Amino acid sequence: MGRILVIDDDRLLRVTVERILQSEGHEVASACDGHEGLKRFRSDHFDLVACDIFMPNMEGLETMREIRGLCAALPLIALAGRPAYAVGPGADTDVLRMAGQLGGTATLAKPFRRQELLALVERCLQPEAGA
Numbered sequence: 001m002g003r004i005l006v007i008d009d010d011r012l013l014r015v016t017v018e019r020i021l022q023s024e025g026h027e028v029a030s031a032c033d034g035h036e037g038l039k040r041f042r043s044d045h046f047d048l049v050a051c052d053i054f055m056p057n058m059e060g061l062e063t064m065r066e067i068r069g070l071c072a073a074l075p076l077i078a079l080a081g082r083p084a085y086a087v088g089p090g091a092d093t094d095v096l097r098m099a100g101q102l103g104g105t106a107t108l109a110k111p112f113r114r115q116e117l118l119a120l121v122e123r124c125l126q127p128e129a130g131a
Contacts, residue, residue, distance in 0.1 A: 001025040002047035002125045007037035007063060008079065009055040013110070017050065020114050021121065034058025038066055046074070048124055050108075053080040064104060075124035081110030 004026050008014045011032070018028045029044065031037035035058050037051065049067055053060035064076050106120050 001027070002121070003027045003045060004029070004121070005037065005040060005044075005046045005049045006030045006051075007032075007034065007049065007055070007060070008052035009033055010052070013052075017117065020117060024118060026121070034060065034063030034066075037063055041067055041070065048075045048077065048121065050077040050079055050121075053078055075105040077120060077124060078104035078107045079110060079112075080107070 001024070004021055006014055006017050006021075006028060007030070008017070009032055014030045014032070018030055021028045029040055029046070031040050033055050034051075037049075038058075041049065049064075051060045051064055051067075055063075060078065060080075064078065067074065067076060105124050108116065108120055
């Protein structure tokens with residue numbers, strides 16, 4: 001099982017993801033924005049970070065870039081739902097593709113199913129995922 005940091009400004013989503021991961025034996029910490037996420041990341045050890053892309057104060061791509069600079073091999077999952085200003089077909093997948101190009105190990109579009117999250121986390125925690 002892994003130690004996972006979840007960074008998302010949506011409290012309900014954060015709590016839901018925490019509970020799902022904890023029910024599978026993972027140890028989970030959370031943060032409500034990029035600044036808090038970086039503070040927690042710097043003060044503890046994590047095996048995986050799941051980070052929302054659209055957040056106030058410090059958005060997810062910047063947060064992921066900072067984390068990637070501190071730990072190049074750490075698996076990062078970029079989470080994104082379609083923000084109000086990103087309309088049209090494919091808008092959310094374009095952002096997720098960009099997140100992958102900027103260092104995300106994997107991406108997951110919101111809303112997602114429990115099994116999708118768990119399968120992706122398991123895949124990212126495999127030893128060869130960080131290689």
